Amino acid sequence: MQRRTPLTVKSAEECLSSWLEECGDASITGQAEVLAVRRDVVALLSFVRDNKVIGTQGTGNMPLKAVREVTARFVDPLELETVIGDKTYRLRSEEDLWPLYLLHVLAEVGGLMKTGRARRWRLTAQGERFLRAEPILQVPFLLAVWWHRVNWLIAYPLQGMGHALPHFFPEATLASLRSMPIGVDIPFDEFADGLIAATGLTWTAEDSRFAASALRASIERMVIGMLARFGAVECKRRKEPLGRGTISRLVSFNITAWGMTVLNAIAILRR
Numbered sequence: 260m261q262r263r264t265p266l267t268v269k270s271a272e273e274c275l276s277s278w279l280e281e282c283g284d285a286s287i288t289g290q291a292e293v294l295a296v297r298r299d300v301v302a303l304l305s306f307v308r309d310n311k312v313i314g315t316q317g318t319g320n321m322p323l324k325a326v327r328e329v330t331a332r333f334v335d336p337l338e339l340e341t342v343i344g345d346k347t348y349r350l351r352s353e354e355d356l357w358p359l360y361l362l363h364v365l366a367e368v369g370g371l372m373k374t375g376r377a378r379r380w381r382l383t384a385q386g387e388r389f390l391r392a393e394p395i396l397q398v399p400f401l402l403a404v405w406w407h408r409v410n411w412l413i414a415y416p417l418q419g420m421g422h423a424l425p426h427f428f429p430e431a432t433l434a435s436l437r438s439m440p441i442g443v444d445i446p447f448d449e450f451a452d453g454l455i456a457a458t459g460l461t462w463t464a465e466d467s468r469f470a471a472s473a474l475r476a477s478i479e480r481m482v483i484g485m486l487a488r489f490g491a492v493e494c495k496r497r498k499e500p501l502g503r504g505t506i507s508r509l510v511s512f513n514i515t516a517w518g519m520t521v522l523n524a525i526a527i528l529r530r
Contacts, residue, residue, distance in 0.1 A: 266407060267370065268388045271400045271528060278524050282395050290517045291394040295334040296362075296488045300371075300401060302332040303362050304386050307372050312380040319376040320353040321363065330359055357414075364413060369404040399524035402489050406433065406525050411481040419464030419473060428458045432482055433526060441519050444495065444511040447483065451475040454482075479509050491518030 272279075282288060291297065306312070306329040315322055321329070330337040337358055339350045354360050366372045371386035382390075389397060405411075406429050412420055435454060439445060454460070455474050462470035486492040492512045498505045514522070 266400075266403060266528060268385050268392055268396075268400060271403070272392070272396060274527055274530070275396065275399065275524055278399075278527060279395060282520065287517060287520060288393075288395045290490060291398045294394070294398060294490055297394055297398050297401065299333045299358075300362050300366060300397070301390065303329055303359075303366060304371060304382060304390055306332065307380045308382045308386075308390075314374050314376050314378050314380060316377050318352070318354070319374050319378070321359075321380070323350060323353075326350065326353055326356065326359065330356070333358075361414075364409060365401050365404050368408050369401065398489065399521050399528065402485075402491075402521055403525040403528040405485060407529055414485070415477040415480045417464075417473065417477075419462045419466075419470070420477060421461075421463045425458045425460055428460065430529070431458050433522065433529075436482075436486075436514065437519070437522050437526065439514055441516050442513050444513050446511050447479065447509045448475060450512075451478040454478060483509065483512055486518060487512075489518075489521060491515060491521055 310325070312321060312325050314320060327339060330339070337356060341348045350356060353363065367374055370383055371389050372380055372382050374380045389400070411424060411429070432454060460474055462474055483492060483494065487494055492514055494509055495511045496507045497510050499508050
């Protein structure tokens with residue numbers, strides 16, 4: 260079996276050399292540059308480089324003071340408190356703030372920074388190289404880290420999902436997405452149900468009344484929601500009644516030209 264090249268910033272540069280030449284168009288490089296998720300990762304890494312961040316004793320996560328400071332630098336600063344009626348719910352842990360925790364995971368799993376319980380967070384040499392890299396390389400690197408190295412269940416950690424996805428689930432998902440036409444609306448339920456059937460994704464909890472909707476929701480969170488963060492898909496939603504209120508339901512999505520470009524890049528980085 261052919262050994263795969265480890266996913267590093269340097270290996271990404273080498274593997275994507277031809278791809279990068281094809282992405283010389285200003286409209287493509289411009290989309291990478293303005294993408295909020297990329298800019299927020301740069302903000303996180305720069306903050307860790309320039310400030311003394313000590314991981315918490317219990318989990319090694321970012322302390323709340325640092326959470327407030329770094330999220331204030333994001334493209335869209337995050338709300339750290341939620342008011343429902345007459346009650347105010349305050350942030351208890353970095354893990355309660357998914358947009359930040361996701362960036363933490365991508366940076367740590369991608370080898371860009373080191374963290375630890377009661378230890379100072381530090382930027383690695385690879386993290387420094389990432390900060391020097393062009394945005395057009397930073398984006399596929401980050402998405403490839405999610406696609407090939409992270410357990411997607413961190414985005415949907417319900418007991419009924421088990422501890423691991425079916426083998427080759429990310430690869431099957433990538434192949435399905437790359438086979439789709441650009442700019443054509445894809446009914447979400449059909450896509451999700453087809454992926455569930457093709458990969459054997461199952462609900463393991465005893466209560467199976469909501470299995471179908473839960474599995475669809477997992478794909479929305481792990482796949483479509485992630486691609487939307489990277490500007491790879493455009494989503495259409497519809498408000499539907501739920502109890503006394505409404506929910507926003509994902510009806511369809513389409514893959515953008517930029518999205519297909521990035522999907523092709525992360526396919527290369529799997530080789």
